[in-house]
Amino acid sequence: MKEAFKGRVWKLGDDIDTDIIIPTQFLALKTVEDMKKYAFNPLRPELAAQIQPGDIIVAGKNFGCGSSREQAPEILAALKISCIIAKSYARIFYRNAFNNGLLLLENNELYDCCREGDEVSVQLENSQVLLGEKSFEVASIPTDLLQMVEAGGLVPFMRKRNGK
Amino acid sequence: MGYTLAEKIIMRNTKRSSVTAGELLNVNVDKVMVHDIFAPFVVEKFREMGFEKVWNPDKIVFVYDHLVPTSFIEDFRHHKIADAFAAEQHIKAVHRADGVCHQLMPELRYVVPGQVVFGTDSHTTTYGAIGSFSTGIGYTEMAAIFGTGQLWIKVPPTLKFTIDGELPNGVYSKDIILRILGDIGADGGTYKALEFGGSTIKGLSISSRMTLSNMAVEAGAKVGLIEPDEKTFAFSGVEGSQFQDLKSDPDANYEKVFHYDASNFKPVVACPSNVDNISDVEALLGTKIDQGFIGSCTNGRFEDLEVAAKILKGRKIAPFTKLIVTPASRSIYAEAAKAGIIGILVEAGAIMNPPACGLCCGRSGGIVSDGERVIATNNRNFLGRMGSPKSEIFLASPATVAAAALEGKIVDPRKYL
Numbered sequence: 001m002k003e004a005f006k007g008r009v010w011k012l013g014d015d016i017d018t019d020i021i022i023p024t025q026f027l028a029l030k031t032v033e034d035m036k037k038y039a040f041n042p043l044r045p046e047l048a049a050q051i052q053p054g055d056i057i058v059a060g061k062n063f064g065c066g067s068s069r070e071q072a073p074e075i076l077a078a079l080k081i082s083c084i085i086a087k088s089y090a091r092i093f094y095r096n097a098f099n100n101g102l103l104l105l106e107n108n109e110l111y112d113c114c115r116e117g118d119e120v121s122v123q124l125e126n127s128q129v130l131l132g133e134k135s136f137e138v139a140s141i142p143t144d145l146l147q148m149v150e151a152g153g154l155v156p157f158m159r160k161r162n163g164k
Numbered sequence: 165m166g167y168t169l170a171e172k173i174i175m176r177n178t179k180r181s182s183v184t185a186g187e188l189l190n191v192n193v194d195k196v197m198v199h200d201i202f203a204p205f206v207v208e209k210f211r212e213m214g215f216e217k218v219w220n221p222d223k224i225v226f227v228y229d230h231l232v233p234t235s236f237i238e239d240f241r242h243h244k245i246a247d248a249f250a251a252e253q254h255i256k257a258v259h260r261a262d263g264v265c266h267q268l269m270p271e272l273r274y275v276v277p278g279q280v281v282f283g284t285d286s287h288t289t290t291y292g293a294i295g296s297f298s299t300g301i302g303y304t305e306m307a308a309i310f311g312t313g314q315l316w317i318k319v320p321p322t323l324k325f326t327i328d329g330e331l332p333n334g335v336y337s338k339d340i341i342l343r344i345l346g347d348i349g350a351d352g353g354t355y356k357a358l359e360f361g362g363s364t365i366k367g368l369s370i371s372s373r374m375t376l377s378n379m380a381v382e383a384g385a386k387v388g389l390i391e392p393d394e395k396t397f398a399f400s401g402v403e404g405s406q407f408q409d410l411k412s413d414p415d416a417n418y419e420k421v422f423h424y425d426a427s428n429f430k431p432v433v434a435c436p437s438n439v440d441n442i443s444d445v446e447a448l449l450g451t452k453i454d455q456g457f458i459g460s461c462t463n464g465r466f467e468d469l470e471v472a473a474k475i476l477k478g479r480k481i482a483p484f485t486k487l488i489v490t491p492a493s494r495s496i497y498a499e500a501a502k503a504g505i506i507g508i509l510v511e512a513g514a515i516m517n518p519p520a521c522g523l524c525c526g527r528s529g530g531i532v533s534d535g536e537r538v539i540a541t542n543n544r545n546f547l548g549r550m551g552s553p554k555s556e557i558f559l560a561s562p563a564t565v566a567a568a569a570l571e572g573k574i575v576d577p578r579k580y581l
Contacts, residue, residue, distance in 0.1 A: 065351070070302070091355045091386060092302075094318070099304055106186075139186050145316055154308055155213055162311070164214030 004123045007056035007082045010047065011116040012040070014060035018072040018093065021064070036075040053080035056120060060086065060111055064093025073097035077153070083122060085110055085129060085138070098145055101153035105129065105138040166413020168322040169389045170357035173297040176409060177280045185321040185417070190314050193223065194279035199265045200228040202284040202303045203246035209307035218253045219313035225257040225274050226250055227265035232520040235528040263493025263519040266290040266378065266461035270370075271493055276400040277392040277407050282306065282315060287461055287543065289385065292377035293370060294400055295392035295410050300381065320386045321419040322357040323348070324412075327364040329426035334578035336471075337372035338463055338541065338561035340364075340424075341379045342432045346442030347422070353383030356419065359412060360390050364426040370399045371465040378462045379543050382439040431577055433539070434559035437547045445564060448574045454536040456481075456569035457550075458562050459490025459517070460524040463541035466496050466503075472566035473505040475580040476512035482572030488530040490517040512570075526550045539568045 019042070026038040039048040057076070063086040064072060073096045076084070083103040097104050105122070107129060114120065114131050121130040127140045151157035167175065171183050177191050198206050203226060210218075218224060226246050231239040243260070250258045259268055266287050269275045277295035282288065284306050291298035301315070309315050325344060345352075358380045365373065373390050380388025390396075391411055397404040431445040458464070458472050469491060481487050489509050491497035497519050500506050510516060515530070522529035524542040532538055532551035538558065540550070545557035558574070567577035 062351070062354070065354075070304070088355075091384065094355070095305065096302065098316075099302070139188070142188055142190070142316065144190060145188060154304055155209065158213035158215070158308055158311060162214035 003125045004121065005054070005082055006119055006121045007054050008052070009056055009058050009114055009116055009118045009120055010051065011111070011114065012043070012057060012059040015062045015065055016043075016059055017065045018069050021072040022069065022075050032071065032074050032078045035071060036078045039075050039079060048079065051079050051081065054082045056082055056122070057084045058086070058111055058114055058120075059084065061088045063089050064097070065090035070096045070100060073100040073102045077102040085120075087111055098148060099154040101149050101151070103141070103149045107136045107138050110136045165417060166415040168324075168357065168416045168418060169295070169359050169391055169410065169412040170297060170320055170322055170387060171416070172410055172412065173278055173280065173295070174317070174319055176278050177297070183319050185319050187319045188316055189319065190316050191280045193282060193309050193313050193315055195223050195225065195269075195274055195281045196306065196309055197225045197227060197265050197269055197274070197281070197283035197285070197288065198246075198306060199230055199283075199285055200226075200232070200242045200246060201230045202306070203242055203249070205303040206284065206306045206310065207245055207249045209304050210310050213307055213311060215307075215311035218255070218310045221254040221256070223313070224255045224310065225259070225269065226255065227259045227268055228261065229264050230521045230525055230527060232261050233518060261494070261518070261520070263491070263496070264461045264464065264521055267464065267492035267496070270294050270374070270400070271495065273401055276402050277396055278410050282309060286381045287378050289381045289388045290374050290378040290461055292380065292388040293373035293390050294396050295390065295407070297387055297389070299386050318355070320355055320357040322359050322416070323353060324359045324361065324418045324421045325424065326362040326421060327360070327424040327426055328362040329364060330367075331364060331426045331429060334431055334563060334581045335429045336561040336563065337368055337375040339429050339432050341376045342434050342442050342559065343429060344422075345379065345382055345434070345440045346432070348383055350382060350438060350440045351384045353380065353385035356385050358383065358385045358388045360388065361412070365390060366393065369467060370395055371467050374465070375462055379439070382543060431561060431564050433564065433574065434545055436556040436558065437545055439543070439545060439559065445560070445574060445576055449576065451574040452537060453485060453539050453568045453573055455485065455530065455532060455538045456487040456565045457490070457523055457530065457538060457540035457542065458565050459488070459492065459522070460542035461492060462543040463562050464490055464492030464496070464519075466499055468541065468562040469496070469500045469505050469509065470503070471563045473508040475563060475566040475577065476514070476570065477508050479512055479570055481513040481569045485569055485572040486530065487512070487514040487569040488517055488523055489514045490522055490529065491519045493519050523550055539565050539574065541565050
């Protein structure tokens, strides 16, 4: 896991549910690569094609609420979003995200201060997110969890741990 | 500054002198439960992760309850895979037809106060009633615990519910939790710990407390905790002096504290199709009912069958109305039979189902059709939960369900008590 990275902001609102992230109708597609084209389809159908590797999603409260489908964090990881910074997350999505190699950070103020297209800089080492001159504190993530995100999620992390 | 009960249990587990809500840390898992539905997936992920041996076979419990007795030809595959894995890994705790997982885990003392426990089922929160930090997780994470014995958690903030005074006649812990769900909403506890306390909670039996903790997850909560006391220690067969740290501090940092006066509670019902769509029984009098269901990990215990028998004794349920009764475990079933309760229920017209999940998860034993209306003691009334999406489910206490079965419509149970 890179200790510091920059990314361009895509801004989404409150209560982005897992049906918005990946609607049920696309869950039957064979691969995550097929599915990822439909990320956020009900809300912003053009968005998935515009997201570039390394981009950052900044959102409001309760991101990932709704069903427990693990495909939601899986397709965001497949789009190579470097992290999500939201005010809060729904519990099951939160765990599923880390287990699928997707980094989630929490901050209450950034959302109201940034605009779409801004560049933010994430510094994991000192738990800061920088937007221009302003800095925002995020809760620190234990090294173990960062290593899991770096490995690509729980299954590869465990395989690596087990020397497979 | 003091600590909440959730924080105290986490501190005990991690041997830390302080923890803060929002902090992420690794816990040492004391016990895990996997039920038959997810067993094959856990086994598959465990192998995919490259593990060969489980971290501790004595800390793993398999319970077959969702597919017991089997209803479809493929169901047995789940039991076969779990049986083979248990034999290979020397896991001795395999319950093939003894009852619902969330009843068995505390009843058989697999879970005791102060432990950190995970299960592949959302209602794992039930064990919070005996002071265990317990919650549901996915099968991928369960596979990782099988291999490592550890899991990361986020220390949850706590909502405290203090309930004091005496509950009125005909009002039960189910009415308390439904009312709380109505007040805070189905997402009012997301990621949080709920902590229930006060003189009313102290006065409740362990069975009644389990109803509260069981439904904590219906508010999105991670755990639903109750401070262990003498009743808990006796139930769990442990020495209370070893658990004196499991008390929340008066100056603990609660996100919010709710106070309720027990005398204000009434019999209530969760109306279709949300658990937080709460109405007083009085507002629904006369609503026609086709089927009653008394059972599940929420309300299938001895005292639940006992109150139903009290109402149904010497009476017959209404014509064209069905009443399904499912004891939560084999031992509850046997005890109720010995006490004459089962005889009373059967003579009143009840259909006895074996102790398992059955109708509660919509898998077997009383599946409903278009237009049918059910009043039930379990924990979810989601669309189609018990069969047809065109059926309707109301949730209530065992007394309210028994009284409704008697008259074929929603009535005030207090007239029979």
